[in-house]
Amino acid sequence: MLRTLFSRKNITKLSIIPPKAAEGRAGIALVLIVRNEERHIAEWARFHLAAGADFFVVYDNGCTDDTIPILRQLIPEEQLSVIPWDQKLRDGVTGREIHNQVLAYAHAIRNFGPRFRWMACIDADEFLVPVQDRSLGEALEPLKRCPNVSLPWHNFGRCGHQEPPEGGVIPNYTQRAAHPASGARGVTNFKVIIDPVRVTAVKVHSYETDGQTATWNDAGKMFNLSARNSEAFYSSERLQLNHYYTRSEQELAAKIARGSNQTVNAARHAQRVRRNVANIEAETVEDRSALKFLERIGGL
Template identity: 60%
Template sequence: MFGFLSRTRSITSLGLTPPAPLPGRQGLALVLIVRNEARHIGEWARFHQRAGVAHIHVYDNGSTDGTLAALEQAVGDLASIIPWDQKLRDTRRGLEIHNQVLAYAHAVRNFGGRYRWMSFIDVDEFLVPKQAASLPEALAHLEGCANISLPWHMFGRSGHVEPPEGGVLPNYTRRNPDPMSEAKGLRNFKMIVDPCAVTALKVHEIETGGGITCNDRGEAFTNRSRTDRSFYSADHIQLNHYYTRSDSELRAKIARGPNLTTPDADHLRRVMRKVAAIEADEVQDTAAADFLARSGGPL
């Protein structure tokens, strides 16, 4: 299943030798690949700083809109920048190598030995402590796990045509009620892992030996069986995915295209199917705002 695998047009899975743990390794590091997110990156970085991350390794995929300046202003040296503006191909088959997967593999090998935990998320994704005062505290009972899978909680436009004042977290509070839905594109995961155990990775699946992953209660499943409804838990950490933000930002997202080279019409259809599924039925969710309220108020 893992190793150096390919789809028809792209290579999306990489195998690697895990890094050796360094003495005194500790904390949670985030890995982010980003391009032109100046409007939102400050809120994202400050939130995770508030939530207790040790460092943010940012792979800049050619930002031109002030993203990096906004990041530095928000959190200073909590974040470090790696230039990552590239499209690479396998010369024998002509297959594009997924730039995001390359970034993740580079981060694991070059920085992973410093940390107990590492997670790989996007600017539209937030790791929300549900009960604890911080993410490290929320992870404390999971020391026996090398791999934790967190299901997406998919948020839509919440009625916003244009970006509202005040940021994402207070303004986008409606999401699809079923993180384990089999509807197209709604059920997926991001992981928090022990980087010194990683042997292979894709964007939404990481191998840490034995094909075992835990939910946030510490219950073990296989990577395949994590799609069972019995896997679901967001008792300790909830992964919020603000997939659309406002309608105008959704249109801009579609215009930017996907991470891999995909025909525009296919990309449009895929995105709009997912948006329709998210917004077909919604519930109110204030988990992120609740964390901010108990941890010091607005960012």
């Protein structure tokens, strides 16, 4: 108790009471927190609409560009909710910063979760790719007994681009880190597709469901949360999470200049990002999974 009281670390985990399921709940909702993503947000939205996402909960973290108007133009009104979310909040007793993404995800689960069988909280540089099927719903159908499914990052680097190329992210970035599994060379984390009515604790990259720390890979195999860093956990049998970590060098420099979404030392943040990029690009393989999906459905 005293250790928590005097800790200076940010609050990155929130416990929640799971929402009650609405009658007839179905489909998948995507939760996104954005700030000035106008260059790529149209491609992100079109891709996930084509992949069968049923609803989009967008948290506007102080956009000053056309990110939100683009989303409103592309996504039907009945499938979109935009929520102002430009804030930094701290615990009133300890002064610890509360992670703004975690707050958004907890809010989305409680307020939108009852309507949907699945929910995924991802970023604008992350694409949920059905590996064999024609939609996210088809890919998730064999996993319906799972309360959550952890997907490892498949990290894509600059792919030799100094400036943003014409034609979008998916066709221009096809080289990724060769080792998605944790513990190997590269930068690995996870995003999780959840059954929102079973979530009892929220972090950015992990959840507790039914009060337990178990998680499932996309082959439907259960592991303790701590074991998903093992080679045995790795699977991209049905779904792959493509994480376009840097895009071009110009955009990488802008990412570093923009800083972290938490209050951290700028120089250390820049060093960490550059180190991550070097690890991602140290050993790469070609990955055309997103292009193959688009070819399978006839494009966007």
